[in-house]
Amino acid sequence: AEPILQVEGLKKYFPIKTGVFSRVSSYVRAVDDINLDIYPGEVFALVGESGCGKSTTGHTIMRMTNPTAGRILYEGKDIAAMKGKELHQLRKKVQLVFQDPYSSLNPRMTVGQSIGEALEAHGVTKRNERREKVEAVLEMCGLATYHYRRYPHEFSGGQRQRIVIARALVLEPRFVVADEPVSALDVSIQSQIINLLKELQSKMGLTYLFISHDLSVVKHMADRVGVMYLGSMVEVAPKTELYNNAQHPYTQALLSAVPEWDLSKEKKRIILKGDVPSPSNPPEGCRFHTRCPFKMDICVEERPELKEVSPGHKAACHLCSR
Ligand code: SF4
Ligand code: MG
Numbered sequence: 001a002e003p004i005l006q007v008e009g010l011k012k013y014f015p016i017k018t019g020v021f022s023r024v025s026s027y028v029r030a031v032d033d034i035n036l037d038i039y040p041g042e043v044f045a046l047v048g049e050s051g052c053g054k055s056t057t058g059h060t061i062m063r064m065t066n067p068t069a070g071r072i073l074y075e076g077k078d079i080a081a082m083k084g085k086e087l088h089q090l091r092k093k094v095q096l097v098f099q100d101p102y103s104s105l106n107p108r109m110t111v112g113q114s115i116g117e118a119l120e121a122h123g124v125t126k127r128n129e130r131r132e133k134v135e136a137v138l139e140m141c142g143l144a145t146y147h148y149r150r151y152p153h154e155f156s157g158g159q160r161q162r163i164v165i166a167r168a169l170v171l172e173p174r175f176v177v178a179d180e181p182v183s184a185l186d187v188s189i190q191s192q193i194i195n196l197l198k199e200l201q202s203k204m205g206l207t208y209l210f211i212s213h214d215l216s217v218v219k220h221m222a223d224r225v226g227v228m229y230l231g232s233m234v235e236v237a238p239k240t241e242l243y244n245n246a247q248h249p250y251t252q253a254l255l256s257a258v259p260e261w262d263l264s265k266e267k268k269r270i271i272l273k274g275d276v277p278s279p280s281n282p283p284e285g286c287r288f289h290t291r292c293p294f295k296m297d298i299c300v301e302e303r304p305e306l307k308e309v310s311p312g313h314k315a316a317c318h319l320c321s322r
């Protein structure tokens with residue numbers, strides 16, 4: 001199958017302005033040259049510590065912000081070039097589920113109004129028709145239809161996240177960017193929302209870009225996983241392959257921090273030292289070299305390319321490409 005989404009050489013730099021004249025003194029290199037293909041019907045998870053560029057990648061795909069360089073193709077079409085009707089259509093087909101169910105719902109709007117708003121913007125002008133659609137999507141998201149006239153404060157965190165999901169799905173999108181959709185929720189609620197997202201995926205034939213810092217959550221959700229570090233993609237693999245056979249030292253370190261990670265296979269536990277360096281001044285060569293226990297001379301000089309280590313499994317590390 002053709003990818004539904006292709007990201008080619010994507011860069012997103014944010015200018016840092018200083019001084020009274022607000023001169024641009026440097027750039028935060030939030031996303032620095034990543035490539036990505038996502039196929040219809042799959043869950044592609046983007047993981048990494050906060051600030052690695054995963055949300056920025058998601059926002060660029062949503063066209064909430066324009067790329068500094070590179071291309072994003074949705075169903076083969078460059079989203080940066082979309083205007084008017086085409087862009088309006090994209091807004092319908094690609095939806096975002098926000099991280100925080102507390103701040104992403106307008107407290108002064110009822111659930112019906114919040115969800116119905118998007119329908120109105122997309123031409124569902126009849127009130128009855130809107131109501132029917134809102135009630136149907138509420139039910140699909142495990143909420144009673146009478147919640148229609150209630151306000152966000154009347155709901156728990158988990159219920160609010162269901163409302164946020166319902167709002168994203170009411171236009172029947174094909175592609176959903178879910179940015180840390182469960183990280184603001186109690187662990188006991190997280191699995192319910194994960195199950196809901198999976199259920200909705202199979203019912204509606206959705207494709208997800210699932211953004212998360214939490215590898216134990218990703219394990220339940222993803223088909224394939226991309227690991228980001230300081231704006232770069234360091235490893236991409238099918239989920240099982242990644243969890244059993246991670247090649248990049250950064251991925252190995254992330255995995256060894258997961259409590260239920262299998263240590264029986266004599267895998268070495270890697271404890272990461274130090275902080276993530278500033279994305280406005282990332283290290284030369286391999287960006288991970290300041291924290292990598294396997295650092296070699298070449299790592300400081302040459303940025304490793306993302307290369308195939310086995311079919312469908314790529315890693316960007318000088319240890320893998322020899
Ligand atoms: Fe470590 Fe070198 Fe591999 Fe980077 S390229 S992860 S520094 S071994
Ligand atoms: Mg984020």
